[in-house]
Amino acid sequence: MDSSDSYDGIIIGAGQHGLILGGYLARQGLRILLVERRLQYGGGLSTEERTLPGFYHNLHSVNHFSITSTPWFNDLGLSARVRYVTPRYEFAQPHADGTALVFSRDLEETLASIARFDKRDAETFREWNAKAEEMTQRIFLRERYSEPLGAAERDEILGRSAIGREFLALTRRQPGEVVEELFHDERVKVLFLFKLSLFGTVLHEALGTHSPLGSLIRAFDLTTGYELCEGGSWNLARGLMEAFVAAGGHFVNQAHVNRIVVEGGRATGVELADGRHLRARQFVASTLDVHQTFEDMIGRDQLPAAFLDRLDGFRYTGWTLFGVHLALREAPDYAAAKFDPNLNKALKYNVGSETIQSLMDAHDDVEQGRVPRRVQFGAGALSVLDPKQAPPGRHTAYAWHVVPWAPDGDHENLKAIQESTTRAIIEKWREYAPNLTDDNILGTYTYTAHEYSQHLINMRHGDIFMGALSGDQVLHNHFGYRTPLPNLYLAGSATHPNGAISGGAGYICAGLIARDLGLDPWWQPLDARVELARLTDG
Structure with a gap:
């Protein structure tokens, strides 16, 4: 094997966690290879022109929870590469009677x-x-970036x-x-x-x-709260990749991992679909979903029975997102802005649901495999807060509606309902923002689990979190960074702090791998034991 095909560590998947993990360990001085199945890197950090040129739509990750205060954002020097907008008005809810609730910072x-x-x-x-x-600052955020106790x-x-x-x-x-x-x-x-x-x-x-x-x-x-990546969510991925490459990291795209090579009971590298073998001298880390990692790339016959029981018991969310993305002449103008002028300045909107029962009815429908009979969704117009996401004077907007993976028992029905559900969402939105007329809408793009589960195959059955966020799968019950195979680590969204854009799994796993390799980390990993011990009544 050529020495150029041998690395200290190989990371599978160039999403948020792979990029962060790679950035830390490359800067540690290790020869790190990051391999990605797709042409594009970033995973759910996706910003694309899907309606018209110059209109940038965040197809997955829309905004990021307190990202600029995370330890990895500071450690990797991302403030010099990526800019964030912090909205004053974060959540809003227009009502059919013309009133509105607006939550400000x-x-x-x-x-x-x-x-x-x-x-x-x-x-x-x-x-x-x-x-x-106080609890958020002293407990919640500290545990979010620490290995769970x-x-x-x-x-x-x-x-x-x-x-x-x-x-x-x-x-x-x-x-x-x-x-x-x-x-x-x-x-x-x-x-x-x-x-x-x-x-x-x-x-x-x-x-x-x-x-x-x-x-x-x-x-x-x-x-x-939530912050908005200037120019689109993909700019965070760009900044992370720049930091990884600047630290000496190596990146290969269009490289689908066919299997993780196991020799003598240890992970020693990967075999790509094109037949190439890449050797990892010290570790392999997967940021993929648990079944793709352990069933497809390892094989059940190489895993202990107790671990297989845990794998078979792992659960995914029972819903998917139906996304409608709009290119607009002008941003949504809610009728209830007359009641509260700050309404049109919010980051996120609850549209169409004004009672707990209506929310529950929608979820009961989804659990029964039906498209909700009542149209209600989360929405936003990011270009109002970040003009870089649309051409001058124009706007983008999106709506996320919850739907089942297989409406009426057939996954292909997601295609069949696209047109009617898109139309129903726009019509409901128009009841609250009357200026969303056909003349105002310059372009429409609908993106459902039928498409995104093929583009990002981590999102099995349309699960954007790569695992249900139930109590038995979070914190100390998460799937675990270390695996039954020596040298093999899991650093994806099945591990604490689980799904959504946090970077937590990549950050925490970097510290574990450094310690397991006997290295003195160049950064100071957060330790929940130390952080929580600082809580005193004095």
Whole structure:
């Protein structure tokens, strides 16, 4: 084998986690190869011109939660390569009666908006916001970028302080139950749940089960929130790739990994679909979904029975996203902006749902394999906040609607419903933003799991998170960075902190691999044991 085909480590998949993992370990001085099946890198960090030239649409990742304050954004020097916009108005909800709720990062503005519906709810939010801001900064974000502690040790450390004990108590409650208990106005409750549940797509998880992560507090904090990558989400991938290459990393695209080579019970490299063999002297790391990694690339016969039981028990989300992307002459102008002029400036909108029951009905439909009978969706017009995402004076907008993977039992029905569902979404949107006329809409592109599960084959059955975010698959119950095969690591969204754009799995796994190789990391990895021990009542 030629020495050029031999590396210290091979990382499979050039999405967020692979790029971050590669950036750290290449800068550590290791010879790292990043291999990617597709021509393009970035995975869900995808920005494309799908309607008309100059209109940039974020087909997967739209905005990123507190990215510029993550440890890896700072460590990898990304502020010099990537710019972010922080919206003042993050969540908004127009109503059919012409009223609207708007959540600002400014507490007083948010309280004033809530008070127009119920003054008691505003005062309750003031109290809970103070708790949530502290818990987010001192617990939630610290655990997000640390290898999870075992349940007993975590409980013991958090139990040493009042804030830790309160946080633990909240993790054991159902978020929907808490919201229902605390607030009075139905529409206030709906927007809190919308904020908590990522466009309503995981509402049943939000309402029906507890979350050991403590995600409930996300309904109440304001300071920490979503940011918008200037020019489109792919620019984050570009910045990460630039940092990886500058550190000496090697990248090969159009390189589909056929199998992970196992010799003597250890992972020693990869074999590509074109027959090439690439050797890894010290490790192989996969950022792919668990079944593609272990069944397709390893093979069940090389894995222990206990691990196969865990693999067979791994669950994916039971819904997919139906995306409608618009090129517009002018941005959506909501009728309810007369009630609150800040409505048109928000990052995310809950459109078409004003009761908890309507949200639940939609999810009941999806669980039964039906397209929801009531049209309701998350939406946004990113070009209002970032003009670089559209030609001068023009705009882009998108809507995400939850639908099943196989409507009425047949996955091909996603194609059959495209036209009618796209039309229904635009018509419903127009009820709230009357200027979304046919003349205003210059182009339309519909993107569903029928397409994206083929483009990004990690997203099995349309699961954008690559694994259900239920309590039995998060924190210490995540799928694990180390695997039964020595030298083989898992660094994708099945591991803590799980799906969505966080970079957490790549960041955490970089520290584990460095330590396993006996290296002294050039950065200071976060340690949950140390971070949580700082919580005191003094």
